Amino acid sequence: MNDLPSSPYACLSATVISDLNVNGEGAPALQNNKLAGLIITYDASSRTGILIPAPLLTRFLADAQNPPYEGFASAGFTWAPLIDPAKRAYLGVPKDRDGRGILVLSCLPGTGARESLKPNDVILEWDGFPLDNMGFYEDPEYGRMQMSQLIKGRRKPGETVPVSLIRDGRPLNVNVRLCRWDDRQNLIPENFSGEPVPFLVDGGYVLMELTGRYLRAHGANWERVVDPRLTQKYLFERHLPETPGQHVVILAGVLPDPSNIGFHEIRNAIVTAVNRKPVANMDDVFAIVDGDGGLRRITLKSVGVDVVVDQDARQAVNARLAAQYRIPVLRYRRDTPPQK
Structure with a gap:
């Protein structure tokens, strides 16, 4: 793989x-x-x-050729090799299973893994194939392969596979339902197809959902160019939304205007709240902004001071910036295609 x-x-x-x-x-x-x-x-x-x-x-x-397209199966969990003898003993893996078993780290919401597995489970067998402590098995066709092939190569979404594991020091057999994990379900979607990303421009402040495509647009060395917090979020958490539909909202940048002097240098900052209300995606942002009659305040992660939007000048600023930067539309939602 x-x-x-x-x-x-x-x-x-x-x-x-x-x-x-x-x-x-x-x-x-x-x-x-x-x-x-x-x-x-x-x-x-x-x-x-x-x-x-x-x-x-x-x-x-x-x-x-046979729609709807099913795609490849996903088990919906993250895992790590389990080599350390002390950790294996702590988790209750029997000594006669030395050299076998991987450690479950987390389970994605809305998947079969969330229904059947738990963090710190030690998976010994998947779909009847013993796993070593690095996550490899002996494939009858290809030889030594990583367990991903058992899921993507031998199964389809919707199927159920038997799993043997150790939980709290006790052996247990469970069944895990496989699903198709859509890229859009990730905390940070890749968006290789280049679909329009939801955004809002209000008072010169540009809010949008973070994608892998956006990060890579910063160049081949994007990991060293963008905010380290975004790099860490992408590299270690991009598959791990805490709740279904959760994405990373960022203040991508600020279009300069006399009304937002002092904030021009802010870019690629993670947004945790809008108008003092927490947000998990741009749908939350739109609901809050529409309910409050506009963008009033932006709370940024690891920043002690909120960005406050000048309400008296906001509408005039929007009209001025739309004309200056030739912005045809100041917002885009998934359920409303952008205007042409």
Whole structure:
């Protein structure tokens, strides 16, 4: 299982070496006059490429030709290797299971894992396959593989798999319902398709939901360029909303105007509340702003002073900035397409 190019998602793939100079991407690879897979990237300097195997392509095509598209299955939990002998003993893993088992860290809301698993569970077997302490198993077709292949490669959304685990020092068997985890359900969606992101421009303050696409727009070294708090949030928490529908709202920037002097340098700051009311996504922001008759106050994470919007000048500022920066619409919600 390798991450796809320009993507944080992994799928079954293989690294191939070729003496032929593959021109571009999407080149078919043949074995015994049959399609072995599709080369999706190629590095001419090392003459290596990443190949998506034919069985995976066949499954994708069959799924795409029979709507609705199901996609790949997700178990809905995060995990870590379990190597430390002291920690294994603390969790009650029997000594005869040495070298086996992974540790459940968290379960995503609205998934089968949240229904059946708990943090600190130690999974010994998944779908009948023993797992080692690094999360690998012996696949009958491909050999030693990570457990992700058991979920994405051998199962579909909606199916249920048996799981053997240790909970509170006791053996337990549970069933986990698999689902399709949509990117839009993440705390920080990737948004590779470039869909419009909900935003609000009010008083020159630009509020929006954070996406992976937005972070990568800062360049190849975006991790060192953007606010470290956003980097940490993306790298370690992007799959972990506390509640369904939760996203990270940020003050992306401030359009300069005499009414907001002193705040021009603020950008990419996490917003925790609007008008003194907590927000979990831009839907919350719109509901609060519409209910209060406008944006009045912005509370930023780790900042002791709120940003206060000049109410007397707000409407005039909006009209002035819309004309100055040629902004066709000052807000976009998911349920209302942006004006053209």
